[in-house]
Amino acid sequence: MSDDLDWLEAQSIYILREAYSRIKPLAMLWSLGKDSNVMIWLAKKAFLGRVPFPVMHLDTGLEFPETYAFRDRYADEWGLELIKDACPPLEATDPTLPHNSRIAARKTLGLKEAIEKYQLNGVIAGIRRDEQATRAKERVFSPRSEDGAWDFRDQPPELWDHFSSELPPGVHMRIHPLLHWTELDVWRYIQRENIPVVPLYFAREGKRFRSLGEIGITFPIDSQAGDIEQVIAELEVTREPERAGRAMDHDSEDAFERLRVAGYM
Amino acid sequence: MNLTDRIKAAAATQRSRAFPIVIVGHVDHGKSTLVGRLLHETGALPNGKVEQLRAVSEKRGLEFEWSFLLDALQVERDQGITVDTTQIWFHTAQRRYVIIDAPGHKEFLKNMVTGAAQADAAILVVDAAQGLAEQTRRHAYLLHLLGLRQVAVAVNKIDLIGYDAARFKAVAEDVRGYLAGIGIQAAAIVPVSAKQGDNIAERGQLLPWYQGLTLLEALDAFPARAALGDQPLRLPIQDLYRIDDKRVIVGRIESGSLKLGDRLRFTPGGREARVASLEAWKGAQPPLEANAGESIAFTMDEDVFVERGSLASGTDQPPQEGSRILARLFWLDKEPLKAGQRLTLKLGTAEVDALVETIEEVIDVETLRPAAADHVERNGVARVVLRARKPLALDIYETLPRTGRGVLTRNFHIVAGFVVESAEGGALADITKVDTSVTFADRARLNGHRGGVLWLTGLSAAGKSTVAMAAMQQLFARGRQVYVLDGDNVRHGLNSDLGFTPEARAENMRRLAEVAKLMADAGLIVLVAAISPMRAERARVRGIVGEGFKEIYVSADLDTCRQRDPKGLYKRAFAGEIANFTGVSAAYEAPEQPELELNTGKLSVAQAAERLAAFAESAFLA
Numbered sequence: 111m112s113d114d115l116d117w118l119e120a121q122s123i124y125i126l127r128e129a130y131s132r133i134k135p136l137a138m139l140w141s142l143g144k145d146s147n148v149m150i151w152l153a154k155k156a157f158l159g160r161v162p163f164p165v166m167h168l169d170t171g172l173e174f175p176e177t178y179a180f181r182d183r184y185a186d187e188w189g190l191e192l193i194k195d196a197c198p199p200l201e202a203t204d205p206t207l208p209h210n211s212r213i214a215a216r217k218t219l220g221l222k223e224a225i226e227k228y229q230l231n232g233v234i235a236g237i238r239r240d241e242q243a244t245r246a247k248e249r250v251f252s253p254r255s256e257d258g259a260w261d262f263r264d265q266p267p268e269l270w271d272h273f274s275s276e277l278p279p280g281v282h283m284r285i286h287p288l289l290h291w292t293e294l295d296v297w298r299y300i301q302r303e304n305i306p307v308v309p310l311y312f313a314r315e316g317k318r319f320r321s322l323g324e325i326g327i328t329f330p331i332d333s334q335a336g337d338i339e340q341v342i343a344e345l346e347v348t349r350e351p352e353r354a355g356r357a358m359d360h361d362s363e364d365a366f367e368r369l370r371v372a373g374y375m
Numbered sequence: 376m377n378l379t380d381r382i383k384a385a386a387a388t389q390r391s392r393a394f395p396i397v398i399v400g401h402v403d404h405g406k407s408t409l410v411g412r413l414l415h416e417t418g419a420l421p422n423g424k425v426e427q428l429r430a431v432s433e434k435r436g437l438e439f440e441w442s443f444l445l446d447a448l449q450v451e452r453d454q455g456i457t458v459d460t461t462q463i464w465f466h467t468a469q470r471r472y473v474i475i476d477a478p479g480h481k482e483f484l485k486n487m488v489t490g491a492a493q494a495d496a497a498i499l500v501v502d503a504a505q506g507l508a509e510q511t512r513r514h515a516y517l518l519h520l521l522g523l524r525q526v527a528v529a530v531n532k533i534d535l536i537g538y539d540a541a542r543f544k545a546v547a548e549d550v551r552g553y554l555a556g557i558g559i560q561a562a563a564i565v566p567v568s569a570k571q572g573d574n575i576a577e578r579g580q581l582l583p584w585y586q587g588l589t590l591l592e593a594l595d596a597f598p599a600r601a602a603l604g605d606q607p608l609r610l611p612i613q614d615l616y617r618i619d620d621k622r623v624i625v626g627r628i629e630s631g632s633l634k635l636g637d638r639l640r641f642t643p644g645g646r647e648a649r650v651a652s653l654e655a656w657k658g659a660q661p662p663l664e665a666n667a668g669e670s671i672a673f674t675m676d677e678d679v680f681v682e683r684g685s686l687a688s689g690t691d692q693p694p695q696e697g698s699r700i701l702a703r704l705f706w707l708d709k710e711p712l713k714a715g716q717r718l719t720l721k722l723g724t725a726e727v728d729a730l731v732e733t734i735e736e737v738i739d740v741e742t743l744r745p746a747a748a749d750h751v752e753r754n755g756v757a758r759v760v761l762r763a764r765k766p767l768a769l770d771i772y773e774t775l776p777r778t779g780r781g782v783l784t785r786n787f788h789i790v791a792g793f794v795v796e797s798a799e800g801g802a803l804a805d806i807t808k809v810d811t812s813v814t815f816a817d818r819a820r821l822n823g824h825r826g827g828v829l830w831l832t833g834l835s836a837a838g839k840s841t842v843a844m845a846a847m848q849q850l851f852a853r854g855r856q857v858y859v860l861d862g863d864n865v866r867h868g869l870n871s872d873l874g875f876t877p878e879a880r881a882e883n884m885r886r887l888a889e890v891a892k893l894m895a896d897a898g899l900i901v902l903v904a905a906i907s908p909m910r911a912e913r914a915r916v917r918g919i920v921g922e923g924f925k926e927i928y929v930s931a932d933l934d935t936c937r938q939r940d941p942k943g944l945y946k947r948a949f950a951g952e953i954a955n956f957t958g959v960s961a962a963y964e965a966p967e968q969p970e971l972e973l974n975t976g977k978l979s980v981a982q983a984a985e986r987l988a989a990f991a992e993s994a995f996l997a
Contacts, residue, residue, distance in 0.1 A: 114392035116669070123670035124613070124627045131614040131683060156625075158618055158672055159656040240464055249489075253787075267485040267707055267789045269492035269521075270780055272721050276787040290473075292393075292464055351421040 115299050118291055122149075123156040124271065125250055125287040126234070130156075132275035133232035133283055136163040137193065137224070139375065142177045143322045144307045145236040145288055148296055150188060151305050152287065164191040164228070168220040170213070171196060172324035180308045195224060204372070210327045211369055218373045222257070225282055232283045235375045240292045241352055244367050251275060252284040260371050284375075293352050294345045301338045312336050321353050329355040393464060393473040396594060397491045399518065400500035401508035405531040409500055409569040410463070410476045411441025413591070416576035419465035420444070441569065469595040477514075484513070484754045485707040488792065491518060496525035496597045498590070499550070503536045503566070506546045507553060509741070516740045516756060519557045520705060520794060522776050526554065527563045527593040533582065534568040540584040556743050563593035603667035606630040607692040609770070609778045611723035612641075612685040616672070623654055624681055626724070627670045629777040631689070634664035639675070641685045642768035643696045648675040684725035686768035686778065694778060697798030698766040699732070704793035705756050708785065712751040712759075715823060715854070718790070722781030725767045729783070730821065732760040758796070769795055818898035822856050825995045826895035827923030829987065830916060832907045832966060834958045835944055836936040837929045838975040838983065839904035845984030847902055850991060856898055857991075860891055862905030875955065881912065888916040895923050900991055908963040925994055927987065928969035931976045933958050970994070 129136060138153065138161070140146045153161045167181060185192040197220030203212040225233065239246040249265055251273035266274045277283060288296070300307060310319045310330075317330035318341075331354065335341040366374075398406045414420050424444070432439045464473050477490035491497065497518050501511055518526060528550050536542050547564045554561055565574050566585050573579025576591045588596065608631030616623045633639070633650060640647045653662045654672040665671045675681075686694050700720075706712050712731060720729035735758040736745035751757040761783075772779035772794035783791040819825045831839040843859045850857040865887055866873070873879040887905060894901045907913050917924045936958065937945045948956035955961045966972075971990050973983045 117392055120627060120668055120670040127613045127625055127670065155656050156670070157616065157656075158623065158654055246463060265486065265489075266787075267489045267792075269489055269782065269789065269792050270777075272782045272789060274784075274788060276784070278787050349418070349420070349422045351424075354421075 115295065115302060118295055118299070119152065119155070121290060122152045122287040125273075125285065126153055126156040128271075128273060128275070129232055129234060129251075129283075129285040129287075130162060132273075133277070133285070135228065135230055136232040136234065136285075137228065137230050138163060138165045138234040139221070139236065140165045140167050140181075140190075140192075141236070141322075141375075142167065142173065142181050142308060143236075144300060144311060145238065145291075145296055147184075147305055147307055148291075148299055149234065149236040149288060150190070151303060154188070161188070161190055163234075164193050166193040166195075166221075166224055166233075168217045168224070169194050169196050170216050170220075170324055172213070172326060174308075174310060174322075174325060176310050177308050177322065180306075184306060193224065193228070195220065195227070198223065207368065211366075213324055213327050214369055214374060215372070217375070218369065221375075222373060230282060231277055232285055234285045234287060236288045237286055237375055238288050238291050238293070238296075242366060244370050245289075248286055248289060249273075250286050250289055252286065253277065253281050254284055254373060255281060257373065259373055262371065294342065297338060297342050297345060301342065311341065312338075313340075319355065320350075321356055323356055327356065331355055391471050392599075393471045394496070394594075394597070394599065395473045395475060395494045396496045396498060396597075397475040397477055397494035397523075398498045398500060399477050399487060399491060399514040401502070401505070401510040401514075404500045404502040404505070404508070404511070405569050406500045407442030407444070407476055408440065409498070409529060409531060409567070409575070409590075410474055411444040412569045412572055412575050413474065414444065414463060414465050415441070416572065417465040417467060417591070419463070467591055467595055470599075472594065484510075484517075485789075487514060488517060488521070488705065488707065491521050491523065492792070494523060495600050496527070496594070497523050498594075499526055499528045499561075500531050501528060501546060501550055503530050503533050503539075503543060503546055507549055511550075512553060513740045513754065515554060515559065516557055516738075516743075517705060519559055520703060520756065521792070522772070522780075522794070524559060525597050526559050526561050527565065527590065527597075528554075528561045529565055529567045529569075529590055531567055531569055533566040533573060533579075534571050538566075538579075538582045540582070543585075562597065563588045563590075565590050565593060603630040603777070604632050606667070606775060608633055608639075608687070608689045609694065609723075609775060610639075610671075610687040611725070611778070612681055612683055612687060613724050614683055615681065618654075621654075621674050622678070623672050623674055625670070625672045626687070628665055628667050629723070630667050630775060632664060632666040633689075638690050639687045640690045640693050641679065641681050641687055642694050643766045644680070644685070645693075645696075646679040646681075647690060648677040648679045650674075651676040684723070684727075684767070686723055686725070694768040694770050694775075695798055696766045697769055697800055698763045699800040700761045700763065700769070700793075700798045701735070701758065701796045702761055702793035703756070703758050703796060704751075704783070704791045706751045706753060706791050708788075708790035709753055711753070712755075712757070712791070713749065718783045718785050720761060720763055720767075720781060720783055722767060722769055722795075723778055727767055728764040730762045730764075732762045734759050759793075761793070766800065769798055771795055771797065815896065815898075819997045822898050822997070824855055824900065824992075824997050825923065826856075826898045826900065827925065827991075827995045828891045828895050828901045828903060828920045829925050829927050829991060829994075830891075830907070830913065830920075831902065831904045831927045831929050832913060832969075833929035834931065834933065834936045834963055835906055835956075836939045836941060837931040838939075838980065839906075839929045841980055842929060842973060842975065842983045842987060843902040843904045845980055846987040846991065849984060849988040850900060853988075853992075855900055855991075857900045857902065858894060859902045859904065860887065860894070862887060862903070862907075865890070884912050884916060885919070888919040892920045895920065900995055902987075906957050906963075908957045908961065910964045910966070913966070923995070925970040925990070926966050927990075928966045928972045929983075930965070930972055930974045935976045 197216040203215040237245050249268045313333045313336045318333040319330050335344045428443045429439050475490040477487040530546050543566045567574045574589045609629040610626050613626045637650050651674045655661050714731050714734050716731045737748040737757045738745050770779040779795045782789045833839050840861050847857050847859050870883050873883050891901045891903050947953050948959040957963050
């Protein structure tokens, strides 16, 4: 293979096909962000045009209007079986969590409900190792206990692309087909494949969203990058972390770890 | 070059495949610190990260530690050790890297293996003062087993020994010698101080006696992964999709390449067909060929039988087909590995039950000497013979690594990784064996005991079923193949058409005996609980079952049974509500020479079960 993007793509397709072959029923999380769009694109490639499992948007009701418009347009255009159940309210989350984390924790609860409601054994999520330090420690196939908790102290070994695919009762699997991609890889692939993304990623009046989340806990960064080319040029030299605009990551030293241990993506 | 220049120079290299390197070594020899320093010196750290870490360190009353960068989990920072492997990217002017930091504590070896298995090269970190330590050797040995041959050694904390050239030389010799013993030639042995930054990116000022490469130069000198395209084609089949009218086969090419019209061979089985099409989504022009590393979808010109687990190859240089595998493995489970254990073997996409036939030798990673052993402890390395229940396609690891290695799983988890040294017993051997089938002796060897029938006779409520169940639990716990055939239960199913006339009772007994015999032939120890009151009846059963029949008399006198009467049957029988009730209105002929008598009037259930299980063990010894 000539290109590093080809290699990344082939690895992700291999993972998606393993998941589909080994774990059923399965659903894919669609946050509507750039990474999960790439994931849907890869699924279309893996399964030759049809995404053979439902795609779930954990809806907090707090997405930007552009994000909702994007969802409705591409769910239709890509022929997706879309699940868009509303997440439980803020009051249902762990009150000891910092405020911004509680907004994010609504998604954890929404996911828990969906797993129960649709009897899911596997959930495909578009997290990447380079995004955040606890995500860097993740496995490609990551088993979760009944309440969705991540036992990071005792993760199963994973080697030579042999993943843990058998599930004890009460356990579901998180599958991470983009774990080995970087932010820059994702943008270069979006450029190469011409994958649509929410326009909020591109600068308007000197601001753009580098990481897209809920209104109120996600903030734009200073940027002049108005198109993909400029975004890539910006990322090649930046020393700012990708999730700098995510309030929930900065609530306290271990806020994000607590969220993830409890089942957040 | 200053930092800004380095970042600029490196920007262009970001569009290359990240070269994966793993950092291994003994706990506390400074792996995470080295990684932190590497990231800092290559400008890979985000703005504010170092300041943030300084603040965190201060808050905890600790000296600033580079390792806090990678030890992302609270527990890791609290205890100051790395628990799980992590990955982080950086780049030099030469190329892009992804660094895999592996834990050095022996508790977390499975995480180290997980990290190292993804790498193309390794940095082995050795403390200059301490030299080679237990996990240094174990990690090095595992690198070798995992197929990693590109290793650079960082002799760390050189500042703490006062930049002593003689000490460095001694450690370097030691390391070189050990690595040579396992077939690894270190590309460079570099004296470094991760803490002070000596010889990482910049040459250290305090060790003019060292003229070799800096660590970054050593990394840049590693050749990129060799192309796999020139090797023989190996394509493990992942799945089959039905799309419209097409039967599409999918998988990833592990080595070699294929093109439209190529004749493929599928192992095991050896069926052949030609590639009719390569499929793609959004491909106006579907590809005409595919290479190693690609995940592909294709159709065949004939409808040959193919399933997940098949390995496609060209018609020349096909893989081996084997069921008996001599493998070198590393064991990761808390429970030791023993001969006779059954596990699931995964190789490529094939998955098959396997038996650990023998443990040939366990390798002491300190001395590299093999020794005989009957088990392999956690984190141990051994050569074993694995017998797969059916033949599978494989290669010898030294020839084609990607299809010559696999894992063993047990209880939902990977417990071992192995590489194939040799294999035998494929399809050809099986064809000649078809007529002779699997013998009674074969099953006995597999199970570790022979099949047989323990026929428990006695009055109703004598305790036959209770004792049988308790004995079964004990035998099962010892790994015996054991089953209880309860006369009452069989009457609900197989014999539900039978009543209680003398003819029907005789037929009931005959069927029970025949089923027990079949199960014994299948290798099981069968515990039958049936009143079977007549001597002649039991003699007939003995005739049906043959040599493996053992008569067990569960003796409890009528009064005892009548007092127990768990189902209230005696009460009803004495009231005249049940006709022909054994012991009340029909005779019970006690055995004259039972193989074993269990007087449950005197023995507790546990005692009786204990004796029965012990009897079974000696009676059906393999």
